[in-house]
Amino acid sequence: xxxxxxxxxxxxxxxxxxxxxxxxxxxxxxxxxxxxxxxxxxxxxxxxxxxxxxxxxxxxxxxxxxxxxxxxxxxxxxxxxxxxxxxxxxxxxxxxxxxxxxxxxxxxxxxxxxxxxxxxxxxxxxxxxxxxxxxxxxxxxxxxxxxxxxxxxxxxxxxxxxxxxxxxxxxxxxxxxxxxxxxxxxxxxxxxxxxxxxxxxxxxxxxxxxxxxxxxxxxxxxxxxxxxxxxxxxxxxxxxxxxxxxxxxxxxxxxxxxxxxxxxxxxxxxxxxxxxxxxxxxxxxxxxxxxxxxxxxxxxxxxxxxxxxxxxxxxxxxxxxxxxxxxxxxxxxxxxxxxxxxxxxxxxxxxxxxxxxxxxxxxxxxxxxxxxxxxxxxxxxxxxx
Amino acid sequence: xxxxxxxxxxxxxxxxxxxxxxxxxxxxxxxxxxxxxxxxxxxxxxxxxxxxxxxxxxxxxxxxxxxxxxxxxxxxxxxxxxxxxxxxxxxxxxxxxxxxxxxxxxxxxxxxxxxxxxxxxxxxxxxxxxxxxxxxxxxxxxxxxxxxxxxxxxxxxxxxxxxxxxxxxxxxxxxxxxxxxxxxxxxxxxxxxxxxxxxxxxxxxxxxxxxxxxxxxxxxxxxxxxxxxxxxxxxxxxxxxxxxxxxxxxxxxxxxxxxxxxxxxxxxxxxxxxxxxxxxxxxxxxxxxxxxxxxxxxxxxxxxxxxxxxxxxxxxxxxxxxxxxxxxxxxxxxxxxxxxxxxxxxxxxxxxxxxxxxxxxxxxxxxxxxxxxxxxxxxxxxxxx
Numbered sequence: 145x146x147x148x149x150x151x152x153x154x155x156x157x158x159x160x161x162x163x164x165x166x167x168x169x170x171x172x173x174x175x176x177x178x179x180x181x182x183x184x185x186x187x188x189x190x191x192x193x194x195x196x197x198x199x200x201x202x203x204x205x206x207x208x209x210x211x212x213x214x215x216x217x218x219x220x221x222x223x224x225x226x227x228x229x230x231x232x233x234x235x236x237x238x239x240x241x242x243x244x245x246x247x248x249x250x251x252x253x254x255x256x257x258x259x260x261x262x263x264x265x266x267x268x269x270x271x272x273x274x275x276x277x278x279x280x281x282x283x284x285x286x287x288x289x290x291x292x293x294x295x296x297x298x299x300x301x302x303x304x305x306x307x308x309x310x311x312x313x314x315x316x317x318x319x320x321x322x323x324x325x326x327x328x329x330x331x332x333x334x335x336x337x338x339x340x341x342x343x344x345x346x347x348x349x350x351x352x353x354x355x356x357x358x359x360x361x362x363x364x365x366x367x368x369x370x371x372x373x374x375x376x377x378x379x380x381x382x383x384x385x386x387x388x389x390x391x392x393x394x395x396x397x398x399x400x401x402x403x404x405x406x407x408x409x410x411x412x413x414x415x416x417x418x419x420x421x422x423x424x425x426x427x428x429x430x431x432x433x434x435x436x437x438x439x440x441x442x443x444x445x446x447x448x449x450x451x452x453x454x455x456x457x458x459x460x461x462x463x464x465x466x467x468x469x470x471x472x473x474x475x476x477x478x479x480x481x482x483x484x485x486x487x488x489x490x491x492x493x494x495x496x497x498x499x500x501x502x503x504x505x506x507x508x509x510x511x512x513x514x515x516x517x518x519x520x521x522x523x524x525x526x527x528x529x
Numbered sequence: 530x531x532x533x534x535x536x537x538x539x540x541x542x543x544x545x546x547x548x549x550x551x552x553x554x555x556x557x558x559x560x561x562x563x564x565x566x567x568x569x570x571x572x573x574x575x576x577x578x579x580x581x582x583x584x585x586x587x588x589x590x591x592x593x594x595x596x597x598x599x600x601x602x603x604x605x606x607x608x609x610x611x612x613x614x615x616x617x618x619x620x621x622x623x624x625x626x627x628x629x630x631x632x633x634x635x636x637x638x639x640x641x642x643x644x645x646x647x648x649x650x651x652x653x654x655x656x657x658x659x660x661x662x663x664x665x666x667x668x669x670x671x672x673x674x675x676x677x678x679x680x681x682x683x684x685x686x687x688x689x690x691x692x693x694x695x696x697x698x699x700x701x702x703x704x705x706x707x708x709x710x711x712x713x714x715x716x717x718x719x720x721x722x723x724x725x726x727x728x729x730x731x732x733x734x735x736x737x738x739x740x741x742x743x744x745x746x747x748x749x750x751x752x753x754x755x756x757x758x759x760x761x762x763x764x765x766x767x768x769x770x771x772x773x774x775x776x777x778x779x780x781x782x783x784x785x786x787x788x789x790x791x792x793x794x795x796x797x798x799x800x801x802x803x804x805x806x807x808x809x810x811x812x813x814x815x816x817x818x819x820x821x822x823x824x825x826x827x828x829x830x831x832x833x834x835x836x837x838x839x840x841x842x843x844x845x846x847x848x849x850x851x852x853x854x855x856x857x858x859x860x861x862x863x864x865x866x867x868x869x870x871x872x873x874x875x876x877x878x879x880x881x882x883x884x885x886x887x888x889x890x891x892x893x894x895x896x897x898x899x900x901x902x903x904x905x906x907x908x909x910x911x912x913x914x
Contacts, residue, residue, distance in 0.1 A: 349908035
């Protein structure tokens with residue numbers, strides 16, 4: 145495997161797949177329907193003639209379909225550009241990589257900021273409550289549409305990991321392997337609590353107006369606060385210490401309760417930046433979907449992945465306190481109890497939860513070799529003989 | 530030591546000590562002045578004729594002078610009633626216990642909600658920025674006023690621990706021992722970050738009005754949000770799991786983004802309760818004082834407690850992730866480097882930061898024996914021979 149050849153996935157345009165046109169609307173897990181549904185997605189590399197080299201990458205809370213390369217419209221690099229491209233871990237010279245956005249979001253897919261065809265206005269809170277299951281059901285439609293019968297792997301970190309677990313549960317026959325990274329089978333009360341603080345910050349913003357703010361000023365103050373809380377949980381105590389220490393800001397304003405410390409300025413900047421690209425209602429819907437997610441869905445742990453044959457690689461990071469390693473070990477237990485072949489990697493990183501985006505070298509080795517071995521095995525067993 | 534005799538400290542009235550009447554105002558660490566200054570305090574037990582049995586207890590961010598017994602006005606038990614009383618760890622049958630409120634607060638002492646004598650209106654943001662050092666300088670005036678030359682001990686957890694460390698630095702000759710509990714020599718960027726989120730939530734509340742909200746509706750939504758964030762950090766992942774799990778609320782409202790989970794309802798209740806007894810501006814001032822606190826004040830660790838002779842007991846709790854045990858071990862290191870006699874106790878609790886209020890049995894033994902031994906030694910060495 146050449147990890148040194150870090151080629152770029154090129155100039156990429158986001159694509160859009162629309163389905164569930166009324167009256168054939170998509171049935172949601174809560175019984176309501178949604179349609180039409182658009183999913184934003186991007187693809188990289190080529191599907192081989194056996195259609196055996198397709199990989200689905202799914203993203204975290206604030207991510208989008210633009211996982212790699214340079215966006216044609218705005219020049220932005222992909223959120224996992226270090227990991228996806230020619231010669232990289234998800235080698236687009238070998239694999240056909242698909243990255244799908246989620247419904248409920250605001251990055252090109254149908255969500256609360258979309259126009260409700262029944263009213264001609266933005267959905268707002270008329271958008272139905274969606275689940276991780278719904279997100280994955282929509283992605284399954286996309287994979288069908290792309291002519292893929294079986295995915296070589298489905299991989300994702302954080303909320304992406306929830307989608308991976310959901311694929312393992314909902315479509316076991318469609319995946320040859322799975323990589324849930326830095327995630328849990330279900331949120332702990334602490335994880336729910338952090339999300340709830342973010343939601344309450346949005347709801348408390350007078351501009352939120354029960355979600356009906358489109359056309360007026362959006363609740364950016366509340367959303368920025370939610371993002372600030374998020375960023376604290378994404379870093380480790382140690383990585384914050386290394387990045388900021390107790391240094392004061394250089395552009396320090398001598399006002400009472402201005403941001404005195406660098407870490408305060410950083411959080412404010414992250415918040416201010418985030419509100420330019422994310423919708424507050426989507427933040428509410430998507431975090432609620434995360435909180436309600438339960439891979440076992442009430443079943444015993446041993447039955448969670450019953451019937452699945454995929455090879456699984458579970459990855460956790462030692463300093464990740466938002467999704468602590470013990471939660472990943474619980475995923476491993478569930479896999480073992482279902483008789484699965486499962487590899488567990490606990491990466492010794494200091495980056496906290498952000499490690500899944502930052503520990504490129506370690507992840508490149510883990511994921512690159514896993515895929516190469518799997519893909520080689522696959523070709524040998526079913527196609528070459 | 531009788532730990533079974535858990536007598537109550539009785540019916541207690543808060544007392545008020547006012548000093549620094551203009552023009553003899555109190556000089557603050559930032560060079561500004563403040564006066565008159567009132568400190569709310571309570572006392573329990575009797576000062577012996579040698580004046581050798583006085584203990585000062587100092588409180589956390591949201592605490593007050595009412596540490597023990599039943600408040601005469603409202604019937605509330607003290608915040609450390611399990612620890613302070615006849616036969617308890619801080620045995621009011623033996624010791625004269627003083628608990629002092631802090632300046633900058635809102636529980637009877639001078640703070641931003643007090644009337645500014647220069648304007649006849651509430652200070653609001655005209656209140657000067659105060660420090661932990663200023664809080665302790667005011668307490669020193671109270672201790673002088675009570676006729677106490679030397680304290681048997683000064684003890685406190687969380688922000689109380691900061692005041693203890695400040696006493697060790699500012700008035701080493703006035704303390705025979707010190708007990709900093711669940712605290713740090715200085716805030717890490719993570720600790721600053723959590724406080725900053727709380728402050729920004731208050732500042733974002735339209736009712737805050739640059740701190741000039743007295744007489745109008747106070748910024749209760751922002752303050753409640755700040756408290757919610759606080760409560761997450763006060764509990765451990767495990768204690769939240771044990772207390773709430775993923776249970777739904779019984780009185781669940783079927784609204785989108787209502788509180789579905791018990792943990793969400795708990796946080797909301799804590800927030801709603803808190804705003805009835807705490808002033809948002811005090812939250813800003815006091816958390817800023819905590820963030821700026823640095824016991825070493827720029828000096829090397831070895832010189833932090835130079836010249837101090839007190840015996841020190843440092844207590845930390847294993848599951849406390851807000852003030853992790855490594856920070857307490859740093860206090861121990863600083864003590865050792867200054868040649869102090871220091872005891873370090875890392876209590877194996879699952880309660881998180883709240884453990885300093887909840888681990889009564891363990892703390893009773895640790896503190897009770899420490900004080901008894903110290904007090905007996907004291908009497909033998911200086912008074913009986």
